[in-house]
Amino acid sequence: MIRTYEELLRTADAFTDSRTLIAGVELDLFTHIGKKPATAKEIARRADASPEGVEFLLNALTGMGLLAKSGERYRNTPLSRTYLDTASIQSITNFIWLAGQHWDDWIGLADAVRKGRRPKKRSPPDNPAFRRHFSKALHERSFYLAPKILRPIDLRGARTLLDLGGGAGSYAFALLVKYPELHATIFDRPAAVKVALAEAKRADLSEQVDVIGGDLFTDDYGGPYDVIFYSNVVHIYSPEENRRVLKKIKKALKPGGRLIIVEYFLDKDQAHPPDVSSFNLMMLLFTERGRCYTWQEATAWLKRAGFSRFRRTRVDGKIGILEATLKTARRKKPSPRRR
Template sequence: MAIEAIKTKKELSEAVYGFRASRIILTAFELGLFSKLGENSLNAAQLAAASATEPRACERLLNALCVLGLLKKAGGRFRNTKISRDHLVAGKPQFMAGLTHSASQWQTWHTLSAAVRRGTSVIKRQANRKDEKRRRGFIAAMHERASAQAPRIVRLLDLAAVSRCLDIGAGSGAYAMALARAKKSLRVVAFDLPEVLPLTREYVRRERLLPRIDFAPGDFNRGGFGSGYDLIMLSAIVHMNNAQQNRRLIARAAAALNRGGQLVVQDFIMGPDRTRPGLGALFALNMLVATAHGDSYTAVEIGGWMRAAGLKKIKKKDAPFDAALLIGWKE
């Protein structure tokens, strides 16, 4: 997803009113309209009954989806177009399950003005972490991106002397699986919260990699990670924490490395003025509205935490997308 600078009044207007198309798509997705249509052709009354919506309002939404090219209307009946059929119908191979998380993000992003005033998220969070639907949506969204990026990231790593890896905050296990596939003799441990690991296991089972990957429950901001690792992966993790939390996290990760081991941080790694990469600058606002302390960090900041943990030979590697790697070695 490229971020283009706004240069004309027309482009400015399109950016300002872009929320309308987003909201139309997300509402239709949340109501399950695309999946209810599937391969069928239905009228508005049928879809309203199937989605428990008011018939007139449902038809107006369906008409708007036709304008966006996601539905076609003929004789008062609606059907999916190829793009909606391929990507918005549950069960299809390219189904964008992560849009559940996108719908959740809508609820956080509308608080941006208040978050900027306060300097932190204003979203009230439940004390427990039992929202299974939201958790599944989040992991699905992360997997959609990570499963495409992980193999390309892993190809940038030196695995010659690596026999045991730890993937901290494994999520769907996309990086753990990419590491396992990259080197057949590699043993990988996927570390995440106890309520997340059953989902991790589902994704790993689906790819038939259970014999190659172990699972370790825990909170990456509490306790240690054991020892004996040649490579530890922190992919899309440091942006969730504040600086002090990251300093401690990286110190504990470094302590778990063997001598000669490497710690790999993959994230949006910002330039000194924090405007590049563009997606990282926007993502910093996502962290502002959604987390208590998260941010997008610079190479100087992340490198400083690595050096404080005793890591050496720190180097940055650019990835073929906006995120990058910072790698430090334990001597």
């Protein structure tokens, strides 16, 4: 929320820090430094980049607190060594790469508002290389969000889970650790589930995980499942497309099964929370028909699809959880016998 003149100026100028960080990651500067301090010339040679440009960038990153400098040598700070060096298992460089992919689109925001959505020129979502990179990026982000998001979710008694559009499986893996009796199936595009299989092996969860590579609208989800977990997918699609997916979800759930939707839900005024209305602009830029939806809109779809017993949870200023239970078919009363 912007309230003061200083905050207004800071927001207008915030892109400089963002672009500086992204450039450092795109050039792998933090990885080229690694564990040992190095000079700007040494780092430039490893990055195959201009010594002058690298020195300017290293100094800017030092000023931001992401590097430390002693004499002519630069070294990683504990923060950059943990999260920005690709050698670290906690690296989030794929997620920062994704922010860089979005950069050109954000520059065109005013044009998109003026002229409407247009076909995108960047790598298509079904490009396998893009999809692997994208899945890793979201996995890095979800890895840290999972404990907060999953805290209010209770899956005691459930045995089968479908993580629909689950990407690299971040949330499914966290649920498997929390509920060892659970078996998870991850459904996503073929390139994404390959990443999920590798991550499951790395997490020693391969025995509890199956994957299905397919298309959300045309391929079978398997099942029936006790629980379907559906995270951060609704905003990609139009209302009509979301209702189509809900029909398929209904077929894949056991009677009385639960659907858990994790989303960027808008309040009824569609302006709050502010983080979500800002995120909604991304849908204008990055999707063909998607947008963020209100709790009321999503609940109406679910009621129409045969769900009840709704529960809303706002996890933080941006993320919300909407849980619903699939109604069980009512038994017909036997007709009275004629004498």
